[in-house]
Amino acid sequence: MPETTQFGTAEDNYGDEGALKPNTILINRYKVLGTLGGGGQGAVYQCRDLNFPDAKRLVALKEMHYPGDASMRATTMQTFQREANILATLAHPAIPKIFDFFDQNNRAYLVMEYINGNDLENLLTKTKELPLDKIVEWAIDLCDVLHYLHSHSPDPIIFRDVKPANIMIDSLGKVRLIDFGIAKIFVSGVKNTMIGTEGYSAPEQYKGDVNPLSDIYSLGATLHHIVTRKDPRLEPPFSFSERPLRQFNEKVSPGLEAVINKSLETEPANRFSSCEEMKQSLLAVRYNPAAAQAQSVPGAGAQTGMVGTDFFDGEDLFGSIEPRWKFKTEDEIRGGPTSFRGLAFVGSYDTNVWAIDIESGDFRWKYATNGGIAVAPTVDEGSKLVLFGSEDHSFTALDYHTGRISWSYTANDRIRCTARVAHDHVFFGSDDGRVYALVSGTGRYLWEYDMGGPVRGQPYVTRDLIIVGAETGDLVGLELSGQRKWSYRTRRAINAAPLVDEIEGICYIGSFDGYMYALDASSGYSMWRYRTNGPIISAASLANDMLIFGSADGTLYAINSESSKEKWRFSIEKPIVSSPLIHEGKVYFGGTDSYFYCLELKTGKELWKFQTEDSITSAPYVTENVILFGSMDRTLYALPLVD
């Protein structure tokens, strides 16, 4: 906490706070009219110069306290006088003139030009927004004055303390740099735990290394603050890069953003080499309507095939790579594909499950039900069966090789829930509100559990629990015997499949209420929830501590699975319903904007996208160096995996 320094109040001239009372006259010349700012260590007074009895000449008086310690006092006094002498020789329109300096009552005083205006700190609180073109002009002038100081001979003068409170905008709208670091001579070391940091200082300043590049950092920090209006003193130190300028102020041009970012580089060597260089860069990004227009050229037009982006030139690396094959069914493909022993299986709303050779894309067999198929087929590797439900209420098991029916089971309503095979059983839900457990090899009925509303999200089966959600908004953990162990209620329907991190025992589930929830998988107690702006239908995918999922708000989110802190997000213009797939450092997903996307897992940067002719609603699937996904354009696509 800031500790208030107490000092002698014996003198009549000082008020309760130790500040000079109005009408006090110093060295028979300066009459105090009032306090301009500060208090304690850094008080600044407005005074009238009595040497000019006929003119009301105003000056500013900066007051600093000498330390109580006698030996310290002598050194401080010497330093003060030396620095004051230097300041008195400076001549630059942005630097207030120093008229005089003197000591009185154990305090040092600088007599300076009085500036009528507001400091930037003040302007920040008084205004909602400062015009960017003005900010750039001020920044150019600040570079100019800092360059003047840094070019001082014989030794460069480092300002050390560039921050909004030290920058005045005078009555003519011109920048004036006030409060030179001279005050720092008077501050003695503080030992107690303190809260709050200077916020604008460069990292190297904390190692005692101060050079012209430190002033560049502080100027960048100041610009960052006034542009984003995020006070760095309230944020972790040196965290400007975590608050991208354009995210907080969309009017900032990429050019200006680049200049400010460069001045804020942690390593001094990566910043501008001088204020003059920074000034030249700012001159280049001065508001210029023609240039601004040229920067917002829209991306490549819509066409089928790979489309290059800002980050990645698709043309070069992919050329005109075509899908390895496409397979057209007779109606929409709403559920994802799966595969087994060289065959891909996909259900179509044309009532068929199709088996296609993964190598050639050739048709192998199809099996027709009496209703559309809206789910992804599931393979039971043990019994070599392909299992799926249909809108005709049936749940069917086919021999993977021949497509011949092995067994079938009928629910009381349509089945829009992809099945899960585990423990030699198959678990699936139906719109009749039940979760069914059958022996996967034979179809023998084991139990059913009444969820009270349609069950559409694929169940997740752990070693000892079946976790499944329903349109009632309930998520339940069922024991393998079909007994309920726990239940958790979200605010709206659950249509998504739960994902369980079996190492940590955490279950992730998205709901129509827009939240992604993390629950203790063994008890159902909730740990955190993360809010999106639309229903979550997409299941989450997990890689290390990155949880990735889409929302109907059109955004794919990547958050830390432990803390629920956002790592990155990627937005498209339409809802994301498809569950993302993580494979070798990349994220694949389809959008209802008809594109299939590939992003870099770490950063969320778009690597490429591929356009189909209709929405993509189902999860992709990777096998044998191809990515399979279905689109509502009726087609199953097989794209080659490219490194």
Added chain:
Amino acid sequence: MDLFRRIFGGTGEEVPPEQPEKTPEKSKPPSKIQTAPGLEEKVAEESKTESGDTEPLDDGVTSEGDAPQVQDPATRPVGPPPPPPNRKFVPDGVTQPLNANALSVGRTEHITIGLASDVGMVRNNNQDAAFSMYCSGRSADDLPDLGLFVVADGMGGHNDGEKASAITTRTLASKFTKQIYMPIFASDNEDADQQPTTEALIEAVHEANREVLRYVPEGGTTITAIAIIGDLAHIVHVGDSRAYIMTKEGGIEQLTRDHSLVQRLIELDQLTPEEAEIHPQKNVLYRALGQNETLEVDTSSRRLPAGSNLLICSDGLWGLVEEEELYDITTNNVDPQQACDKLVALANTRGGADNITAIILKIS
């Protein structure tokens, strides 16, 4: 024996002959069964009685329409136990292999607690605050063990520091108990307005922050708290007090990140940890309660393996006692109270420049 087979029965009348041989005893599930004998017996009993009542069903292919429509929770002897553990996540659409070692049921068998808070050798008041609460029970309700452990390190003159840390621990305990523990006691997990645990922790810290701003405007405090529900530890943290987890296998691991200027400089490779120890501004925090209306709060969750130790402490301890020593003293003393006392004593022999607070939990 595998829990799955216990529940579904285990005589294996339908199991192909070669399959039981593929299921050696080592596929036995982990700690769940060992740490929760009551549960296992219950399950085993249920499965015994139920399988006794079960009529054998025709095992042939069910043709369309003739499936049983009545609910039949019967347990039936079926196939082989799960395949070996597989740590990989399989994308949607792929059959999920079973993980025999994962997901033990959330119950710790026993937690012992130690707590010590000392003014140190230099200061004349103790601005630290510590809070400890633990409850457990065994009943058919199967309620999880619950605990809340808090260390807060107050700052500010005129007794403001101790006021801020005291208000903070009390507010956190009161808010969190009401939001999370009371509904658990009421066995109510189906209220859709029920807050997730870490959200409730964050909100409780925000509430404490408002209380400090209101009643101790010149004071501030850190907070590091761990809420335990079953075998999950939920950590909430602001400032430079710390939480550590210590296990035989993993050694000592810091669960929190100091919100200090020097820690940031270390993370940016601008300072070495050795330089940080003697840095004149090593006590400068950039985040604490009582500073501002808005406050960013760190949270994380950890599953607690049996045999692990948790330590929550103020900088008066970690500033003077090396991590290795924290580990040795915490793990070598069976009694956590003794461990806490020894840690405090060690910090005091090294000057005790600040207040020293330690809470140790031993999970067995």
